[in-house]
Amino acid sequence: MNGKSDKKVWNSLEIAKLIVSLFVPISLFILTYIINNDLKKSQQYQENIIRQNKSIMENNKRIYEHRFEIYKKIKIPINEIFSYIYYVGKWKELSPEKIIMNKRLCDEIMYSNEPLFNKKFFESYENFMRNAFETYNGMGADAKIKSEFWTHKKFYIGKVSWSKSWDDAFVKNMSNDLNSRMNIREAYNELLTNLSTELSLKERKVNQEFKDFKPE
Numbered sequence: 001m002n003g004k005s006d007k008k009v010w011n012s013l014e015i016a017k018l019i020v021s022l023f024v025p026i027s028l029f030i031l032t033y034i035i036n037n038d039l040k041k042s043q044q045y046q047e048n049i050i051r052q053n054k055s056i057m058e059n060n061k062r063i064y065e066h067r068f069e070i071y072k073k074i075k076i077p078i079n080e081i082f083s084y085i086y087y088v089g090k091w092k093e094l095s096p097e098k099i100i101m102n103k104r105l106c107d108e109i110m111y112s113n114e115p116l117f118n119k120k121f122f123e124s125y126e127n128f129m130r131n132a133f134e135t136y137n138g139m140g141a142d143a144k145i146k147s148e149f150w151t152h153k154k155f156y157i158g159k160v161s162w163s164k165s166w167d168d169a170f171v172k173n174m175s176n177d178l179n180s181r182m183n184i185r186e187a188y189n190e191l192l193t194n195l196s197t198e199l200s201l202k203e204r205k206v207n208q209e210f211k212d213f214k215p216e
Contacts, residue, residue: 063116064200070113071199077102078191081132085147085177085184087213092157096149096169100142103133121194128187131180134171144171146180155215178212185210 083089084099110117110125117125133143149170156162174180185208192206 121198131183131187
């Protein structure tokens with residue numbers, strides 16, 4: 001009787017050992033599978049993040065490059081507009097016709113590419129143009145320059161003779177255009193400040209003080 005009981009206990013121990021011996025490798029297999037699966041998911045996630053970041057960087061690079069190409073097209077016309085109203089640079093050589101043509105060119109380029117620019121920069125561009133020109137002067141009428149035409153006419157040394165029609169290219173009653181010059185200086189500072197960010201350059205605060213360059 002004791003022999004049979006011992007045999008049953010022995011069989012139970014053997015079965016328990018067998019179960020334990022099977023449980024350990026199975027548990028290790030399951031654990032290894034879970035870890036490897038998590039590692040694979042983590043790796044895939046990291047690869048997706050890298051691909052997304054790379055795509056974003058490439059897209060931003062294309063946008064910045066396109067912005068720079070646009071800037072190269074408008075930088076001289078915009079600078080001429082500023083110079084003409086502020087009486088600096090080659091303002092004496094420029095005609096009012098050229099200044100108005102510059103506005104048309106810049107507006108055409110900027111508004112056709114508006115989605116490429118940040119709102120803050122585009123608003124600074126519009127603000128600059130508002131301070132340089134008076135618009136909405138009637139159906140089909142050109143924008144008028146916010147500057148005093150007698151000074152421009154007096155000091156004009158361009159290759160083409162001054163045309164009488166150019167007298168109408170200016171806002172009337174601008175004999176004292178001091179406010180216009182102060183406003184255009186401030187607007188130009190703001191435009192150039194926002195431009196550095198727009199071109200992904202180191203932010204540079206442009207804060208040139210107003211100076212009165214208007215000749216007597």
